[in-house]
Amino acid sequence: MLGPLNNLPANARVGVVGGGISGLTFTYFLGKLRPDVKITLFESQPRTGGWIHSFNTRDKNGDPVMLEQGPRTLRGVSDGTVLMADILRDLKRQSAIQYVRKRSKANRKFLLDPNDNLVQVPNSITTLIKFLLNPLSKGLISGFLGERMRSAAGRPRGDESVHSFISRRFGNEYVSTNLVSAVFHGIYADDVKQLSARKVMGRMVEYEAKYGSILRGAKKSKQANGRQLTPSGLTPLVSLYQDAFEKDKYELARLCKDFGKYSMIGLTGGLETFTKAVSQELIKWPNVEIVTSKKVGKITLGKMSQQVTVSLGGGQISSGFDHLRLTTNPSSWAELFIQESKPLSELSNRATSNTVLLVNYYLPGKDVLLKGQQGFGYLVPQCDENVENLLGVIFDSVIEKNYKAYKPVFSRTSFFRTKKKKDYTKLTIMLGGHHLKYEANAPSKDITIRAAKYALHNHLGISLEDLEAGSWEFVTAKNCLPHFFVGYNEWQNQLESQVLQTYKAKVSLGGMGFSKGPGVPDVVTDAFQDVLKLTEE
Numbered sequence: 437m438l439g440p441l442n443n444l445p446a447n448a449r450v451g452v453v454g455g456g457i458s459g460l461t462f463t464y465f466l467g468k469l470r471p472d473v474k475i476t477l478f479e480s481q482p483r484t485g486g487w488i489h490s491f492n493t494r495d496k497n498g499d500p501v502m503l504e505q506g507p508r509t510l511r512g513v514s515d516g517t518v519l520m521a522d523i524l525r526d527l528k529r530q531s532a533i534q535y536v537r538k539r540s541k542a543n544r545k546f547l548l549d550p551n552d553n554l555v556q557v558p559n560s561i562t563t564l565i566k567f568l569l570n571p572l573s574k575g576l577i578s579g580f581l582g583e584r585m586r587s588a589a590g591r592p593r594g595d596e597s598v599h600s601f602i603s604r605r606f607g608n609e610y611v612s613t614n615l616v617s618a619v620f621h622g623i624y625a626d627d628v629k630q631l632s633a634r635k636v637m638g639r640m641v642e643y644e645a646k647y648g649s650i651l652r653g654a655k656k657s658k659q660a661n662g663r664q665l666t667p668s669g670l671t672p673l674v675s676l677y678q679d680a681f682e683k684d685k686y687e688l689a690r691l692c693k694d695f696g697k698y699s700m701i702g703l704t705g706g707l708e709t710f711t712k713a714v715s716q717e718l719i720k721w722p723n724v725e726i727v728t729s730k731k732v733g734k735i736t737l738g739k740m741s742q743q744v745t746v747s748l749g750g751g752q753i754s755s756g757f758d759h760l761r762l763t764t765n766p767s768s769w770a771e772l773f774i775q776e777s778k779p780l781s782e783l784s785n786r787a788t789s790n791t792v793l794l795v796n797y798y799l800p801g802k803d804v805l806l807k808g809q810q811g812f813g814y815l816v817p818q819c820d821e822n823v824e825n826l827l828g829v830i831f832d833s834v835i836e837k838n839y840k841a842y843k844p845v846f847s848r849t850s851f852f853r854t855k856k857k858k859d860y861t862k863l864t865i866m867l868g869g870h871h872l873k874y875e876a877n878a879p880s881k882d883i884t885i886r887a888a889k890y891a892l893h894n895h896l897g898i899s900l901e902d903l904e905a906g907s908w909e910f911v912t913a914k915n916c917l918p919h920f921f922v923g924y925n926e927w928q929n930q931l932e933s934q935v936l937q938t939y940k941a942k943v944s945l946g947g948m949g950f951s952k953g954p955g956v957p958d959v960v961t962d963a964f965q966d967v968l969k970l971t972e973e
């Protein structure tokens with residue numbers, strides 16, 4: 437949340453809407469910093485964790501297998517990841533942390549070219565040459581060579597789409613539709629022609645505004661900044677965290693240094709290891725109550741008491757909150773604000789989101805991915821014909837097989853060799869996203885799994901026999917990612933200021949739609965920053 441927040445009075449009551457990682461970490465930070473504050477967290481589902489869902493099931497042989505039905509990896513270079521690792525350490529779960537090195541094959545990413553072949557995103561001279569010879573690279577060399585010279589005069593005053601920004605800077609539309617669109621499928625499941633350049637590539641937009649060119653800006657800021665660390669080896673935000681919780685500087689500096697070297701972080705047992713550990717900790721705290729299977733409805737502010745009340749369905753309400761934290765998807769907020777302010781509710785109506793169809797494939801006993809296919813996964817650009825509405829495929833088994841256990845100074849090293857696991861293939865196929873906007877209903881489970889099989893057979897050459905021999909799971913992640921439309925930042929500022937005004941700064945906004953980015957580390961950082969604002973003296 438960008439705006440200022442009121443300090444919490446002694447023995448305040450705080451409500452948190454949403455028991456995903458945003459709500460859980462907000463509760464954790466606040467409950468720890470201010471044990472006098474009584475916090476009630478409301479979650480509409482029977483379980484906490486939100487989109488973080490490491491689904492434990494059994495394969496066709498009855499053996500246990502974990503399938504991620506949401507996020508699975510965290511960026512290494514990220515304050516939020518450091519905070520999560522430190523929380524795991526406090527909860528004695530640090531042994532679950534694992535990492536992928538930058539040079540690992542699990543860090544190789546592929547794009548699907550128009551002939552349905554995978555082409556590797558370059559990480560060496562050889563892969564660069566292959567990439568430049570692929571039809572996907574059309575317009576890339578001329579685009580790069582001319583970027584510094586290309587005038588910024590056509591820059592619009594306000595926001596524009598990613599497609600418009602990239603096409604202007606690269607002097608053609610190919611770079612956006614062939615390459616950039618794939619990258620944004622792999623984060624936002626969205627259309628480059630509908631995504632806000634200012635929201636999702638704000639730094640590049642700033643470079644153009646300041647230096648007239650992305651490349652010039654990138655060079656200047658690299659010379660000026662690098663990765664900023666305080667003299668103790670902490671980033672500014674981790675330094676605030678160290679200060680707030682009186683943490684050991686050296687251990688945090690070690691985490692910042694180590695994680696800066698890794699491309700990705702994961703957890704044994706899946707990312708839900710984190711949310712489960714935090715939930716299990718929170719239920720032990722006397723100042724925290726977690727209420728599951730309760731959906732928060734309308735949010736109102738008492739005229740006399742100036743305290744917040746939430747409705748919980750069936751005529752039930754919960755009242756007397758000095759502060760309410762919203763961490764849910766902005767596309768569901770219009771109905772929450774309707775009773776207090778119609779204009780605010782109407783403004784919230786502008787928010788929409790994307791639905792992802794998620795299919796997991798698991799084949800025990802065999803790795804069906806070829807040597808040249810071993811990597812993180814592949815993404816599908818918008819230029820592809822793509823009858824399956826495929827966004828991309830993640831090669832979970834490659835990532836899992838290339839994880840290394842994180843053994844920082846504070847953990848005890850195991851001297852026992854772990855048993856070599858049997859081979860297997862685990863893939864997650866993601867479909868839908870913006871492609872679904874043109875369809876009246878999301879396709880059924882059977883149709884989606886059939887589309888996933890078709891893609892794996894055509895793109896990776898997996899035999900129909902191996903596809904049939906595997907286990908298949910399907911979930912519709914409905915409205916899972918906010919749609920960052922052109923003009924989003926302006927809308928966000930407007931909505932924030934109207935919420936602050938309407939609810940007299942007693943309601944704050946967090947979660948994916950209101951953090952710096954949509955990733956897990958971003959929402960954790962955002963939760964910490966807003967807890968600081970609420971508790972600063």
Ligand SMILES: Cc1cc2nc3c(=O)[nH]c(=O)nc-3n(C[C@H](O)[C@H](O)[C@H](O)COP(=O)(O)OP(=O)(O)OC[C@H]3O[C@@H](n4cnc5c(N)ncnc54)[C@H](O)[C@@H]3O)c2cc1C
Binds near residue numbers: 768957
């Ligand atoms: C398919 C997919 C893959 C992803 N992969 C990655 C990845 O690899 N790495 C990464 O960093 N990030 C990834 N992300 C993003 C990541 O999932 C989010 O950053 C994170 O889960 C957001 O957590 P949250 O708590 O903000 O929201 P959510 O997880 O959406 O939690 C919100 C919670 O609020 C509850 N709720 C909703 N409405 C109400 C209501 N009215 N009352 C009470 N409760 C309510 C919901 O049930 C939910 O539990 C991915 C996202 C998706 C969808």
Ligand SMILES: C=Cc1c2[nH]c(c1C)Cc1[nH]c(c(CCC(=O)O)c1C)Cc1[nH]c(c(C)c1CCC(=O)O)Cc1[nH]c(c(C)c1C=C)C2
Binds near residue numbers: 546814
């Ligand atoms: C194909 C669809 C999607 C894939 N992942 C997501 C979608 C919609 C969602 C998603 N993935 C990541 C984030 C967080 C981003 C962040 O800023 O932290 C979200 C919201 C993480 C992510 N995506 C890719 C990588 C390598 C990572 C982890 C680390 C990082 O941010 O660098 C790229 C990628 N995503 C998908 C595939 C198939 C793929 C690359 C091949 C799936």
